[in-house]
Amino acid sequence: MKTICLAISLAISLVASAQTKTTIVDSLIHRSNRIGVFKGNVLVMDKGKVIYKAAIGYTDATEKQTLTTAYRFHIGSIAKEFNAVAIMMLKEQGKLSIDDKISKYLTGLPAWADKISIKNLLQYTSGLPNLKWGELKSDGEAMAALKKFDKLDFEPGTQYAYNNSNTLLQRQIIAEITGSSFAEFVTNKMLKPCGMSNSIVDPTDEPLVARSYNNARVQSPMAYPITGWTAVTLDDFYKWEKALESFKLINPQSTREILTPFSPGKQCGLGGGTMDGEKLIYHQHDGTALNYQALLTAYPARGRTIILLTNNKQNTLYDVNKAIEDILDGKPYQQPKxxxxxxxxxxxxxxxxxxxxxxxxxxxxxxxxxxxxxxxxxxxxxxxxxxxxxxxxxxxxxxxxxxxxxxxxxxxxxxxxxxxxxxxxxxxxxxxxxxxxxxxxxxxxxxxxxxxxxxx
The missing domain is CATH 1.25.40.10 (Tetratricopeptide repeat domain)
Structure with a gap:
């Protein structure tokens, strides 16, 4: 009887603790919204359970309609995880090797295509020049611009330069090998198997898509210099993270490959993180596009995932994330400013x-x-x-x-x-x-x- 009472007491204590954390996180988010440092959607998971889930902000620059957790957001560079994972899926199917030169799959490029490997694209070590993306309106225009360069910025594999020329060619290779568009491949072979039924690639006028805007309430156009950008809801983003952690689409070896940067501190296919043997133990990735910003932080062994999505960029997501982590850990936290x-x-x-x-x-x-x-x-x-x-x-x-x-x-x-x-x-x-x-x-x-x- 004494053991049962202790167990019940412990359970009540744990529930109370979770409720307290939920209340504190809610206070943090609402205060951050009031002082203008965060508008958007939030998901906080800890020990595999939902601690906090909320939408606070507006759907567009008019600030007339409030967000709900059903809204989809662009996630900037985090969307590059889809092309990195897609390449490793094709590798596991025997359809490519990451050591293959890109000229094997893409024709009509200058001689430098014989030097650049798929791995160089994944690690941003190709030497490809960065294009003037503001002047481009399609994949075709971007490819034409690349073809005008007769030499690279540096020898492939010798230096690091993070730019979307690498992203463009990754997606072109995937489309060439699969015989479908990159968007179709992502939708049918990645989003659907992961149960991400509310996500969409390259949204335009679809409903339930948050539109980004600045502090002057000027809305950004929904235009893409290259295609292949996946917009997600909170729930779908969490499903994507769980698919990575459980190796649903690619195996641990492939995951390690795209979690390994060219050199310490550089970006890789999955942003940043660490593995212990065949387990993903930490994953963090941030992304910015127009006035969208997104941040995902995950500690799989602790059942902890924090997702922050905004359509009104304030460059405060890391501050908000740090405060939430401190709350979850029972530490003093600082209110983001x-x-x-x-x-x-x-x-x-x-x-x-x-x-x-x-x-x-x-x-x-x-x-x-x-x-x-x-x-x-x-x-x-x-x-x-x-x-x-x-x-x-x-x-x-x-x-x-x-x-x-x-x-x-x-x-x-x-x-x-x-x-x-x-x-x-x-x-x-x-x-x-x-x-x-x-x-x-x-x-x-x-x-x-x-x-x-x-x-x-």
Whole structure:
């Protein structure tokens, strides 16, 4: 009888704990919405159960109709997971090898097609130039633009350059091999088997599709320079993640292949993550397209998945995600605030290296309560913004200052290490990755990068 009472008491305690977390997450999301840092849809799973699921925001720039969880969102670069998985499906069927040169499947390209492998496309090491996507309106125009280049930016497999020229050719190869469009392949061979009945590739005027818009309430056109972009609901996105974790479409070896970047800290087919043997233990991927942003974070062994979808980009999804994770872990959390990067990107572009920190501190004294100056992610996002523009020394300056402000954070040292790694400074990259792991022993990605760097 005593054992039964204890069991009942424990069950009640667990239910109360889950309810408390749900209430706190709900408060976080609604407060974030009120101060203008998040509009969109949210799904929080923990221990395999729904902790929180909500829609908060509007369907389009008119802000007259509210979102529901049935709405579909573009997910930016996360949609590239579909072409990466499709290629591995075809590999497992014996229809291609990732070491094949692309000229085997695509004709009419310049001589450089004999040098580029499918693996180069997956790892963004092809050397393909980045096209002027704003001037292109179709796959045909994009292919014609590529054919005008008679040489690559670098020898395939020697450097990394993240651009959609690689995505375009991946999708063209899939269509050529299967004899159907990429959209048809995704719909019939991926979405349907995964039960993703509400997802759609390249939506235009279909109902229940959130339209993206900026803070001036200017709506983005639903136009695509290349095709093949899948829009998903919260539930379908979760089904996709579970399909990856259970190896429903491709086996663990193939999953590892597209989870392995060209070098530590670079993007791969599935964004980023780690595996332990034949188990996926961590997966994170973010994406941006127009004013859409999406972030998925999953810890399969813990039954935890957090999905954030917005059609009103504020560059705050990582802050919201971090707060939710802290709530789930029973830790103190910080309320997300407005993004410095989102509101001051033009000024950041105009600053020289030695002007950045004084400008930031002036901004901090002026808008101390409005923006996330008390949060490490504010500078972190600025650092990655500069890193994405290949201003590596400026990124290092920003990340280094962040370590001075938040010396107990493993994440800021991880970011500084990423910048040194991008610069090719192995010694300082290793030093800071190790500092990160010391402060955050759960940083599995940093452990993996340390192991790879020490082999070189």
């Amino acid at each position: 407005k993004s410095v990067l989102n509101d001051f990107a033009r000024q950041l572009d105009s600053l020289n290296g030695n002007e950045i920190i004084p400008w930031y501190n002036h901004l901090k004294s002026k808008y101390a309560t409005e923006y996330g100056f008390d949060n490490e992610s504010s500078l972190n996002m600025i650092g990655y913004y500069y890193k994405g523009k290949n201003r590596i020394d400026d990124a290092i300056t920003v990340f280094n200052y962040n370590t001075q402000l938040f010396p107990k954070s493993g994440n800021v040292y991880d970011s500084l290490a990423d910048a040194y790694n991008a610069k090719g400074d192995k010694e300082k990259a290793l030093l800071n990755y190790k500092r990160s792991v010391t402060l955050d022993p759960n940083n599995e990605m940093a452990k993996k990068i340390i192991e790879e760097l020490e082999k070189k």
